[in-house]
Amino acid sequence: MATIKFNINGKDQSIDVDPQMPLLWAIRDVVGLKGTKYGCGVAQCGACTVHLNGEAVRSCVTRVSRAAGQKVVTIEGLSENNNHPVQLAWQEIDVPQCGYCHSGQIMSAVVLLRENPSPTDQDIDNAMAGNICRCGTYLRIRKAIHLAAGMEQKVGKNE
Numbered sequence: 001m002a003t004i005k006f007n008i009n010g011k012d013q014s015i016d017v018d019p020q021m022p023l024l025w026a027i028r029d030v031v032g033l034k035g036t037k038y039g040c041g042v043a044q045c046g047a048c049t050v051h052l053n054g055e056a057v058r059s060c061v062t063r064v065s066r067a068a069g070q071k072v073v074t075i076e077g078l079s080e081n082n083n084h085p086v087q088l089a090w091q092e093i094d095v096p097q098c099g100y101c102h103s104g105q106i107m108s109a110v111v112l113l114r115e116n117p118s119p120t121d122q123d124i125d126n127a128m129a130g131n132i133c134r135c136g137t138y139l140r141i142r143k144a145i146h147l148a149a150g151m152e153q154k155v156g157k158n159e
Helices: 023-031 085-093 102-115 121-128 138-155
Strands: 002-008 011-017 049-052 055-058 071-073
Touching: 002 023, 011 023, 023 049, 049 102, 055 102, 085 102, 085 138, 102 121, 102 138, 121 138
Parallel strands: 002 071
Antiparallel strands: 002 011, 049 055, 049 071
16 A cells, blocks of 8 residues: 555545555546446556646556556546537537546547547547447547537637
8 A cells, every 4th residue: 555646636645555556446446436337457448547747648558557657637627617619519419428528528529629620530549449339439429529620729728
């Protein structure tokens, strides 16, 4: 056991856990934030994607010790009122069917748009390829990312 201190969604956190514990379980079971989902446990599906110092990481394979002294943002911390341009675009396009993968999809899309504010279809497909949607809403995901790109250019970036 070790005390791991990090900032999650703008709040300082100090938890006593095994430093080898996956960040996902620290977020869900210790901190109590349930928006980040467990999908595969081997970093293949993207459901567990969070931001670690602005980088999209798969929290199921990221050790909580890597977050020590760092800034973690989960879907709950992306915006105060679910009004980040990507979240608004997801709602406008009605992207989710079951919705299970979408916190990870949204977190990945935010990083994509930060790095490439005007992505092409191919840019989106390449960046989002590691995020699996079992319902197959990929065309709506792409459409929402294009919509969010336009929204972000109008209002500025939230994160």
